[in-house]
Amino acid sequence: MISCPSCGGNVKFDIPSQKLTCDSCRQSYDPYAFDHKTSDAEENTTVENDYEVTVFTCPQCGGEILSTDNAAAGFCSFCGASTILYSRISHERRPNYIIPFKKSKEDCKQAYASLMKHAIFAPKELKDPKYIDSFRGIYMPYWAFYITQKGPLALHGEESHRSGDYIITNHYNLTGDIDSYYKGLSYDASSSFADSISEALAPYDVKGMKAFTPAYLSGFYADTADVAPSVYQSSAENTADTQTMEKLDKLSSFSSYKIKQPPSVTNALHTKTEHVDSAMFPVWFMSYRKNARVAYVTVNGQTGKVAADIPVDPVKYLFASLLLAVPIFAVIAMFFTILPTYLLTIAGALAVCTTIIYTAEVSAIIKRDTHADDLGRLYKTDPGRMQNVLLNQEARKKKKSSMLSRTMDKIISGFVIMICVGYLLSAVLAAAAGSFRFTPILWIVIVIALAISVGVGISKRKHLPEYQSVLGYLFNIAAVLTGAVITLLNPVSDIYYYGGTVAAMAAVAISFVDIIRYHNILSTRKLPQFDKSGGDDRA
Secondary structure, eight states: OOBOTTTOOBEEEETTTTEEEETTTOOEEOGGGGOOOOOOTTTOTTTTTEEEEEEEEOTTTOOEEEESSOSOOOSOTTTOOOOOOEEEEEEEEOOSEEOOOOSOHHHHHHHHHHHHTSOTTSOGGGGOHHHHTTOEEEEEEEEEEEEEEEEEEEEEEEEEEEETTEEEEEEEEEEEEEEEEEEEEEEEOOTTSOHHHHHHHOOOOGGGOEEOOGGGGTTSEEOOOOSOTHHHHHHHHHHHHHHHHHHHHHOTTTTTSEEEOOSOHHHHTTEEEEEEEEEEEEEEEEEEEETTEEEEEEEETTTOOEEEOOOOOHHHHHHHHHHHHHHHHHHHHHHOOOOHHHHHHHHHHHHHHHHHHHHHHHHHHHHHHTTTTOHHHHHHHOHHHHHHHHHHHHHHHHHHHSHHHHHHHHHHHHHHHHHHHHHHHHHHHHHHHTSOTTHHHHHHHHHHHHHHHHHHHHHHHTTOTTOOOOHHHHHHHHHHHHHHHHHHHOOSSHHHHHHHHHHHHHHHHHHHHHHHHHHHHHTSEEOOOOOSSSOOSOO
8 A cells, every 4th residue: 555645644546637646635646756666686686576566366266366555355356256355465577567547437337338228138237336336447467569570572463454255364573661660569468368358448559658657556456467478479460460461452552453462471571579568458347247157347448448248138138029020020911912932931041040140159159168269368277279279370371371272262252152142033033923933942052051050060069068958959950841841842731831930930939049048158258267376357
């Protein structure tokens, strides 16, 4: 705790004035006036690089937050548990820079309230003033990369034009000199702060960075850097490569050419990491615990940008869907005449769409719960797997830039477009003819799409043993197969088509219940279990 030189009261950082202010006498001070660094080797040889803090540890999840104050922390930011955290005194390494909080807690609450105005299906607890008041200011550690691109530039360009029945392509060597500099490409340096959240909060304006002093932490909490900068160096260089290539495409000198991606963009642009600085960036942080899951709301303490995990209240969602479906059905029934074969085909297509959504959610949950999208967490828990993820990213980057890959991408994209165009054209021609002679073709497409989606989903479900519900697949499979058989047999009576349509829509409704449940799983995270020293945010 920093004491006021005038009255001995508690001095904290005041966001509006950007100074330290005493709680008692309201006297203001320059934050650097309390930075007692010294180079006296006899007193402490490490004091130049360290600062003293109180480390608060959650007894339930092991998460840790740091503070220059010694007041007891009454709840855990990681797991949302209401418990008194254990404390101890420790020395932490100083970062080079810090971006002080620019947005106050009231600014943060207003930004969150603006977001929640549009979240009409969110649980009521997320809009409770007591819950919103639990925002906690935390300085998160970041690595700021300084990257240069200097040297001779040699790229391959193409320009095509039609001449009669021929398309003539001219090839050019595009040369020049590049002198590019990226200052402060930032990546979070904490294994407990999920990469997906730090990416959602970006960007920070690194022009606002100031030399670090512990005084800025007074009244706030902090996390420590426990992830090496080498984990994100490749990502930072890839970001610089991507942005530079985009800028080259827009240059007036190159605008008339299609620039071909070189085999190695990094080598072609002479991309090099010159320096890495450690820094602390401000984040307003809040957690919402529901059974064995926890959701997080974070606000960029410099810009006010909000990144939130927002679950859905199933009752609200289903009730609103019902209210919306009734007038839509009434309007369609009043102004349109839809043949029963058309209804059945639409129902089958909807069943496939819900299956695709369901499979996408399963894939996303696996990625989230296994931390496949969080290099920092893998660095601490599974370094071998982290290396595999980095190697796979590099392999995908090289594959994407290869001629074969680009050709395959075009073939696949063309095939998908042909299917979509064929589907729509068949529907238009069938409607114009007054019948649905083309429905067997459409049902072949529907069955193939369903088979692919189910196959992908089942192959991934083995990674999700705790979520083995198959409602999203079984009912849709039964509905689509029933519709395909009815279309194949082509019965005279419309009752079969109406019966198949009702069955398919019932399957869609049942699948949607599971989709909502999986959405809520995806909108929350596993309760974290940390085994580390220093950290703060989430799993």
